[in-house]
Amino acid sequence: MNGFWWKIGGALIFLYVLIGGLVIPIKPGITSVTPSNAKSGEEMSFNVVGYNTHFLAATKVRAWLKLDSIHAISAKEIQKITENEAKFTFSIPANFPVKEAVQPLSLIVDNDVDGVFVQPNAIFATVADSSTISGEAWKSSGIGQFSVVKGIKFPYRNILNETIRNTFFHIALWFAMFILLIVGVYHAVRFMNTGDMIHDIKSASFNKIGIMYGVFGLITGSVWAKFTWDTFWTSDVKLNMTAIAMLIYLAYLVLRGSSSDHDRRAKLSASYSIFAFVALIPLVFIIPRMTDSLHPGNGGNPALGGEDLDNTLRLFFYPSIIAMALLGTWMSQLLIRYEKLKEKVLLKNQ
Amino acid sequence: MKKFLSLTFISLCAVLPLMAQGDSLDFLRSTGKIYSVVIVIAVIFIGITILLYRLDRKLTKLENQIKNEQ
C-alpha cells in the first residue's frame, strides 16, 4: 500500500465531493403556507413562501391543491409578490369526494424555471357538509403535465434545507470510521494469529484514526442537530449508541497508554479491541432499529435508500465515503511509518 | 493530555458560535442554514490539521534523537 496514486485519488475524490457538494443547488421547495386551515365552499388565498424558487422569473406559474391521486383543484388566481413569495387563491369546493370531516391537501406548484415542487399536507380543509359526497368540482385539468427542468439538484427537505449537504461530510465520516475500525480489527486478528508486531502497530494506527473520525462525527453531528432540531444532544438512539462505542474505544486508548511492556501491551490491546468490536456489532447495527430515531433507516427500513438518499445525493455520498476512507488510510499510514521508525530507534538504543 | 486539550479546542470552535443566541449571530442560520455545513467542514479540517501538527512535532523529536546519536 505504498503506492502514490490512491492518495492522490482520495484527495481528488474529496475535492470533487467538496466542490460538487457545495455548488450544486438545492431543489426549490415550499417553506410555509399560511393560513394552514381552510373551510369548504370558501374562496381562500394562501401566502406561500418558497425556498430557491423563481416566481417572478417564471413566465407560467401554476398551482394545484391535491386531495388524492385523481382529485385536485387548480388555483384561480396567482399573484407573484417576490421571487420567493406568492399568493395563490383557490376556491375550495363545498363537497368533497371523501367522507372524513377534515382533509389534508397537498400543494403542488409548477413553473417553467423551477419545475414542479410539492408541499405534502400543506392545508387542512374542514368539510362543513360531509354527508354529500361529490367529486364533481375536483376534476382539474393540467395536472400531470409538469414543466421539465434540466440539470441536477439536491432534494429539498423542509427543516434540513441546505444542511442536507452534511450527508456528504457528517454521515460519510461515520461510514469511513467503520471501514477504518474494521481494518483495525482485521489487523488485531492477524496479530493474534501471527504475533508479528507490525500488525499491532497497524491495528493501533487504524483504530486511532477511526476514533478520531468518530469524535469528529459526534461533534459535527452535534452541530447539525443544533441547526436542525435546536439541541446539541438528542435522545436519538444512533447518536447515543455511537457515543457508547466511542467510550469503549477510548477505554482501548487508555489500555494502550497504561502499559509499558510492548509485547504485553500489544497482546492485551489486540484482544481487547477484538472483544470490543464484537460487543459493538449488536450495539451499532441492531439496537438502533428498536426505537424511533431521527436518522433515516428506522422502523425496519434499510439505512440507505428510500426517499432520504436520492440519486443525486448518491452521486456524491458514495465517493465521499471512499475519499474519507482513503484519506483516513493515508493518515494511518503516516502514523504507522512514525511508529515503525520509533521502534527502530528504540531497538538501536538498547 | 494534549489529545484532550485539542479535542476540547475543536468542540469549542464548533460550539461557541452556536451558544450565542443573539441577533448578531443570526446570520449563522440564514440562507437555508448553509453555515452548519461550513462549520462541519471546518471541524473536519481543523481536526485533521491538529493531527498533522502533532505528528509533525513527534517526528521532529524523533529526528533530533537520531541526529544526536550520530
Next chain:
Amino acid sequence: MNITKVKDIFIKELSIEFRQKFALGGIFLFATTVVFIVYKSFNNINPREWTILIWIIMLFAGLNAIVKSFLQEKKETYLYYYTLFDPIDLIVAKLLYNFMFLCVLFLIILGVMFIFTGFPVKDYGLFFMGSGLGIFGISIVFTFVSVISAADSGSSTMMSILALPLVLPIVLLLLKITTVSVRLLVDTAIMDDVMMLIGVDFILLGAMLLLFPGLWRS
C-alpha cells in the same frame, strides 16, 4: 474441555471464597449500604427509579466483587495453574463461578431492595429470565476484562475503565426488559430484546473462548 476439572476449579474458588468471609461480608455490606443511602435520599421510590437503581447498584457491587477473581492470586499461582489446567477449563470455571456469584449478589440486592423499597415487578418470568441472561452477559464481560487488567497492571482502576463501557449495551437492554416487566411500558416485541440479549451473550462468550487461550500464555 474437561468437566471434572471445571468442577474442581469451581469448588476451589468456592472454598477460597468461604475461607475469606470478610470479602463476602464486605460485598454484602456494600450492597446494603448503597440501598440504604438510596432509600434514605429518595424516601419514596417509584417503579421507574427502582428499575434504574437496581441495575446501577448491581453493576457497581458486581464490579467490586469480580475485580478480585483474577487479581487476588499471585503470578506464581498462575504459573502453577498453567501447568495443571487447560485454559478453556479455567476460564469456563471462573465464568461459571462469577455468574453464580453475581446471581447470589443480585438476589441479595433484590432482597434488600424488597425490604426497603418494595418489589414493583409484575411479570416475574420476564424479569428473572431477562436478569439471568443479562447477568450472564455481564459476568462474561467482567471475567474477560479482569483477565486483561490482571495481565496488564493488576490494578482495579483499569478494570472499571475497561469494563463499564463494554457492559453498557447489555445494561441498556436489561433496563428495557425490566421496565417492561414492571409494566411501565407495554411492548409486544419484548421477546426480540430477550433474543438479542441471548445473541449478545453468545457472541461475547464465543469471543472470550477464542481470545482467552492467547492471553493466558503471556
